[in-house]
Amino acid sequence: MKREIAVTGLGLISPLGNDVDSFWNALLKGESGVGAVTHFDASALESRIAAEVKNFDPSLWMDKREARKMALFSQYAVAASVQAWRDAGFREDSEGALDFGYRPERVGVCLGNGIGGIDVFEESHTKLMESGPDRLPPMTVPLMIANEAAGNVAMRLKIHGPAFTQVTACASGTDAIGQAIDLLRAGRLDVVVAGGTEAAITLFAMSGFCKLKALSTGYNDRPTQASRPFDLARDGFVIGEGAGVLILENYERARARKANIRAIAAGYGASCDAYHLTAPDPQAVQGARALALALEDAGLGAEDVGYYNAHGTSTPLNDPTETLMVKHCFREHAKTLKISSTKSMTGHCIAAAGALEAIVCIKALETGWLPPTINLDSADTDGGCDLDYIPNRAIQYQVQAALSASLGFGGHNGALAFKKV
Numbered sequence: 001m002k003r004e005i006a007v008t009g010l011g012l013i014s015p016l017g018n019d020v021d022s023f024w025n026a027l028l029k030g031e032s033g034v035g036a037v038t039h040f041d042a043s044a045l046e047s048r049i050a051a052e053v054k055n056f057d058p059s060l061w062m063d064k065r066e067a068r069k070m071a072l073f074s075q076y077a078v079a080a081s082v083q084a085w086r087d088a089g090f091r092e093d094s095e096g097a098l099d100f101g102y103r104p105e106r107v108g109v110c111l112g113n114g115i116g117g118i119d120v121f122e123e124s125h126t127k128l129m130e131s132g133p134d135r136l137p138p139m140t141v142p143l144m145i146a147n148e149a150a151g152n153v154a155m156r157l158k159i160h161g162p163a164f165t166q167v168t169a170c171a172s173g174t175d176a177i178g179q180a181i182d183l184l185r186a187g188r189l190d191v192v193v194a195g196g197t198e199a200a201i202t203l204f205a206m207s208g209f210c211k212l213k214a215l216s217t218g219y220n221d222r223p224t225q226a227s228r229p230f231d232l233a234r235d236g237f238v239i240g241e242g243a244g245v246l247i248l249e250n251y252e253r254a255r256a257r258k259a260n261i262r263a264i265a266a267g268y269g270a271s272c273d274a275y276h277l278t279a280p281d282p283q284a285v286q287g288a289r290a291l292a293l294a295l296e297d298a299g300l301g302a303e304d305v306g307y308y309n310a311h312g313t314s315t316p317l318n319d320p321t322e323t324l325m326v327k328h329c330f331r332e333h334a335k336t337l338k339i340s341s342t343k344s345m346t347g348h349c350i351a352a353a354g355a356l357e358a359i360v361c362i363k364a365l366e367t368g369w370l371p372p373t374i375n376l377d378s379a380d381t382d383g384g385c386d387l388d389y390i391p392n393r394a395i396q397y398q399v400q401a402a403l404s405a406s407l408g409f410g411g412h413n414g415a416l417a418f419k420k421v
Contacts (some may be wrong), residue, residue: 002297003185005265006254007418009090009247010359011083013076015051015240015346019083023356024363027371028394032224032345034238039201047215049223050201051240051347062156069139070152071117072199076243076352077149078156081109081193085157088247089259092157100257102249108161108189109150110180111245112172112196114351114408115205117144122204149197161189167351169408170311171270172196173244174354174416178268180248190253195245195355206239212278214315215239227348228375229312229341230319230385237313240347244355246362263362264419266401267300269293273411280321280407287321288328290413291405295329298401298417302330305337305417306399307364309357310389311407312341312373313348318407320384325405327387338397340390344374354406358416361402365420368398 012019015033016026026033033051042048053076058067061079070078085092091099098104124140142148150163166176173196180194209215216236219226227238246265254261271290275281295302308330311322327334342360343349349356364370376391405415 004251005181005184005248006251006259006261007246007263007265007362008249008254008259008261009084009088010262010362011080011087012242012244012356012359013053013056013079014242014356015053018053018056020359027342027345027360028369030345030372030374030392030394032374033240034223034226034347036223037201040203042206045206046210046217047206048220049216049226049238051238052201053242071120071143071148073113073117073197074149074152076199077111077197078152080195080197080243080245081153082156084193084245084247102190104158104160106161106190107159108183108192109153109159109163110166110176110192110194111150111153112166112176112351112354113146113149114167114169114172114198115200116146117148118200118205119202120144122202153193157193159193168412168414169410170348170350170353171406171408171412171414172351172354174404174406174414175270177246177265177355177358177416178270178414181265181268184248184250191247191249193245194248195243196351197243198350198352199241200350201239201241209239216314225375227314227344229310229314229344229373230379230389231376232378232380234314234316234319237315238347240349242349242352242356244352244359246355246358261421263365263421266419267294267298267417269297269415271413273413275411278409279317281411282321284321284325284328287325287407287413290415291325291329291403294403294415294417298419300401300417302333305401305403306397307361307370307402308337308339309360309402309404310339310341311405312343314343319380322407323385323387334387337388338370338390339387340371340373342371354404354414357404361404361418364399364402365418368396370395370397
């Protein structure tokens, strides 16, 4: 019998707020976190909008001197992890886990990241080109490599178990949570800090996505309308940033310590399209298999799932392919399944997306509210987008199980299933 895994803590940094309550309230109101790019001068780009984190003060969660030794993606990860650690009832060091019999070497970190400290790379590369190698900042490599977020979280919380980094593009956060579930079930760890982080709203990254024709370009003058999953007028995704973190632990031990168990992390499934570097397989077979594997892992039937948080990127290729994926997996139940893409409000936060959307599923189970897909004015039914995507307004709807999926460049598909306590 599989060990049940409890979710006991949540934390996040997002374009819609820098704590879970602010984020959730903004989602239910249908607010958009998208605006004109302010991180750099984007005037030369075709796409000049993004879902940026706002009013981020790292000193709320870490020492200012520590923050100066981190790239932004690491700062986001540490901030979200400290929030989640506190939410789980732990004090902010290894002694906090020891209070409940958890040894620091039995606590781990699993974080997803797609691009690393690309802001650091750009700044350092500019200095290299302008002034030569002697002017390269000495901390360039330690700041920019993708594993530094997990390392910084471990240092901040004095965690001595493994600190892993998953890099599966936009599926990274989902896969990191799935890896954490597996480690806990295997008995290798007792507690895992799991999620994803990204801070890639930079000139280099956005230029690259523009060259791929992946970003929305038709809404620069009305940015809040740009991310419109499943809508006939969608024209690309809107890049976002942030971090989402869950504290996962053995259910029985969490209950014994009287933790606030927010949900059960019940299942994980993953697959690879092995089809194309940037495009999903239009047959959607492997994406559907990832969903089915998550359901099987969770011991759920398709009809048991009341809510599906879609990858829903607002791109011409993703949305009809994902709809077909849902139909393959859920069959007749797909017609009644409640679906929404919160990327319509948060933008696409790359590696952080799956973790933020896992938090959405957990809040849906807790509250009985489902967030909408905003900007869904006319669904692309001729293109195959013909399911119930909860258009424009949140609804009250009690669900016992929720599923989220993330699909990444390279054909990576990941899915997570959560159950109500």
